[in-house]
Amino acid sequence: MAVSEQIERTIAAPTDGWLTGRLSALMFLQFFVWGAWTVTLGLVMQTVGIGALIGNAFSVGPIASIVGSFLIGMAAARYVAPRLLMVILHLIGGALLFVLPTLITPQAGGTFVWVLLVYMVLYMPTVGLANTIALKSFGERTDRFPFARAFGTVGWIAAGLIVGWAGLSASPQIFTIAAVASIALGLYSFTLPNVAPDAPRDEGVLRQVLCVEAFSLLKQRSFLVFIVCATLISVPLAMYYAYASPYVGAAGIENVGGTLAIGQMSELAFMFSMPWLYRRFGVKPLLLVGMMAWALRYALFAIGDGGSGLWAVYLGVALHGVCYDFFFVAGAIYTGTIATPKGVNAQAQGMLTLFTYGVGMLLGSQIGALLYAQLPATPDIADWHSMWWYPAIAAACIAVLFQLTFKDNSRARTAV
Numbered sequence: 001m002a003v004s005e006q007i008e009r010t011i012a013a014p015t016d017g018w019l020t021g022r023l024s025a026l027m028f029l030q031f032f033v034w035g036a037w038t039v040t041l042g043l044v045m046q047t048v049g050i051g052a053l054i055g056n057a058f059s060v061g062p063i064a065s066i067v068g069s070f071l072i073g074m075a076a077a078r079y080v081a082p083r084l085l086m087v088i089l090h091l092i093g094g095a096l097l098f099v100l101p102t103l104i105t106p107q108a109g110g111t112f113v114w115v116l117l118v119y120m121v122l123y124m125p126t127v128g129l130a131n132t133i134a135l136k137s138f139g140e141r142t143d144r145f146p147f148a149r150a151f152g153t154v155g156w157i158a159a160g161l162i163v164g165w166a167g168l169s170a171s172p173q174i175f176t177i178a179a180v181a182s183i184a185l186g187l188y189s190f191t192l193p194n195v196a197p198d199a200p201r202d203e204g205v206l207r208q209v210l211c212v213e214a215f216s217l218l219k220q221r222s223f224l225v226f227i228v229c230a231t232l233i234s235v236p237l238a239m240y241y242a243y244a245s246p247y248v249g250a251a252g253i254e255n256v257g258g259t260l261a262i263g264q265m266s267e268l269a270f271m272f273s274m275p276w277l278y279r280r281f282g283v284k285p286l287l288l289v290g291m292m293a294w295a296l297r298y299a300l301f302a303i304g305d306g307g308s309g310l311w312a313v314y315l316g317v318a319l320h321g322v323c324y325d326f327f328f329v330a331g332a333i334y335t336g337t338i339a340t341p342k343g344v345n346a347q348a349q350g351m352l353t354l355f356t357y358g359v360g361m362l363l364g365s366q367i368g369a370l371l372y373a374q375l376p377a378t379p380d381i382a383d384w385h386s387m388w389w390y391p392a393i394a395a396a397c398i399a400v401l402f403q404l405t406f407k408d409n410s411r412a413r414t415a416v
Contacts (some may be wrong), residue, residue, distance in 0.1 A: 035156030055369020094182030164258030234360025263320025290327030298392035
């Protein structure tokens with residue numbers, strides 16, 4: 001018996017490693033596609049003379065996360081194997097990405113935003129599909145998932161470095177790089193594990209789409225406060241994604257893509273430590289530090305410049321790991337802690353995505369557009385300073401609100 005177990009371990013080890021490698025490659029390409037264009041899109045649009053549409057362009061992602069993830073995602077969960085849907089969505093999406101560079105002009109700016117919306121409706125569901133394929137493939141070995149998912153951040157970083165190294169940070173050809181990667185991912189998806197669609201649940205489709213069971217969690221005061229603050233903090237998050245690249249360019253930094261990749265590098269550094277930090281300190285200190293980091297980041301942007309204050313620009317970018325991981329990753333863990341006893345973890349995570357990447361970032365994109373409209377057509381670094389104080393003050397106020405109103409009951413409940 002011992003001999004047979006030894007043989008099984010010897011055979012299983014490379015198999016598990018091979019599976020982890022395949023799924024790590026999936027995550028790498030999945031986020032490479034997104035990171036190739038979204039990081040410096042604001043700079044590209046400002047460079048070609050359609051900066052007034054930056055807010056609209058960055059509103060399509062939140063809208064798509066609501067429409068695409070729920071509609072296409074639900075269809076995948078019930079009727080279509082995730083692997084097949086990944087093939088279809090990425091191949092069609094890659095074709096659209098090849099078209100987008102021809103539309104980034106003052107004459108076709110409006111059409112560009114609409115085509116980008118169509119593309120994002122196709123892309124956003126693939127983020128959840130990639131997670132589904134990985135988690136179902138790992139089975140009980142879900143402890144391997146964080147390692148594979150970390151390669152998504154590596155893919156985002158690699159995309160930024162390649163764009164910056166190629167001198168394309170301000171070029172519409174960022175979409176061409178994304179298109180090639182999307183087609184490659186679509187073809188690679190044929191080789192992914194063929195996990196089965198989810199079995200239909202007893203409750204109706206409408207109840208699942210509307211996350212009815214998850215919304216009942218809002219009856220808990222602490223979770224309601226968290227959702228409200230998570231939605232509000234997503235407003236300044238959207239402003240970072242939309243306007244960090246033109247701001248960094250105005251500071252005189254040429255390799256904008258590579259510079260913004262520093263933020264993802266810090267995100268990767270904190271990602272693996274997050275479970276330990278959560279167990280050690282609990283959710284409230286982590287969430288509070290995350291919100292305070294947002295306020296500090298924007299204050300640094302408000303004082304940074306291309307001369308002696310350049311350090312503030314780099315430090316503000318490097319704070320992304322604290323800003324993102326301490327709030328959004330810790331928040332996802334907290335949501336799972338609250339939702340798991342009710343058996344609605346998937347719905348609760350979907351609801352969190354709806355409020356943060358949907359409602360919050362949509363508001364942030366539109367508010368950012370209003371603030372950007374007050375700047376000159378080609379703002380210099382001094383013009384940007386006044387804009388960044390608004391999200392800095394907002395994030396600080398949200399942190400104070402959270403500190404005064406949030407009480408973490410999850411630890412006491414777990415102890416019992």
